[in-house]
């Protein structure tokens with residue numbers, strides 16, 4: 241089976257269970273830009289190497305979704321690391337010279353730098369040379385030699401970036417990747433467009449990076465599934481209103497090396513290797529999707545203990561975390577919002593107190 245077909249099938253399975261929870265309409269997958277019933281419109285598209293679906297109710301939902309689609313295309317063409325015409329590509333191939341960038345690109349880089357600082361470098365947008373050396377950009381996976389990793393680590397470190405207003409300068413060899421924050425950032429922009437167009441209820445799904453506007457049209461909270469690791473189905477659900485949920489898991493984009501070990505796409509910027517923090521997946525729930533996206537990656541790198549400390553310090557988000565010892569942790573604010581799926585009903589849910 242081709243990689244695209246596999247991705248398409250898993251997307252459909254994932255959407256099915258999500259949608260099974262939210263609504264029962266199959267037309268959601270098939271129709272594009274077509275109102276399914278009164279006041280409801282949806283789009284499905286492939287962008288940023290992922291399947292995207294947005295469903296909106298109320299207001300001018302069809303018109304709003306057209307704007308959403310072109311905004312996603314516009315931001316993808318600015319922020320793709322591989323498209324030679326993107327701003328990020330230009331920044332990454334400017335051999336030490338300063339480059340002028342659009343203000344939206346400067347904003348997302350500024351946000352990534354703030355998060356890098358706040359997470360003590362667990363999130364680091366200069367990780368790109370390492371990500372490419374493991375083959376995660378192309379899918380030609382390999383385990384690099386320790387010499388290669390050491391060599392590339394010289395170019396990693398967010399403090400090497402000079403950003404002044406809309407001008408950026410990277411030392412030669414330093415390259416950036418917005419992969420850990422772009423989907424969340426775009427999710428917030430999409431939600432703002434829908435909101436400004438009078439949409440009162442919507443589900444935005446950028447490849448599992450989810451944000452909802454309001455409640456479901458019937459007034460109930462949205463129930464969002466958290467994927468079960470290494471198999472179909474889900475671990476549990478979280479009920480949210482006007483919030484986002486983003487998951488980073490080690491079962492996404494991973495490969496088995498010739499040594500029989502499993503390697504995944506979330507890197508520890510200190511070691512230049514996949515983060516071995518004992519976390520299988522971590523889902524972050526909060527108001528802003530960009531924060532959830534940045535933190536899902538960063539908390540994954542930190543591990544349970546540091547993630548808990550970080551949550552106690554900053555606290556404007558909650559998380560659900562599964563360890564490689566099959567222990568499940570949720571933060572106190574989710575106590576009445578999280579439910580285990582039936583298949584996992586014997587699992588113990590550990591609540592992390594404030």
Ligand code: ADP
Nearest residue numbers: 362363364365367419420488492505506507537
């Ligand atoms: P996904 O892309 O599956 O949603 P993440 O949001 O966790 O998952 O982002 C992972 C991507 O971010 C990787 O594919 C890589 O491009 C980049 N990345 C990996 N590790 C880090 C890190 N520590 N800091 C910043 N970006 C990272």
Ligand code: MG
Nearest residue numbers: 420533534537
């Ligand atoms: Mg992320």
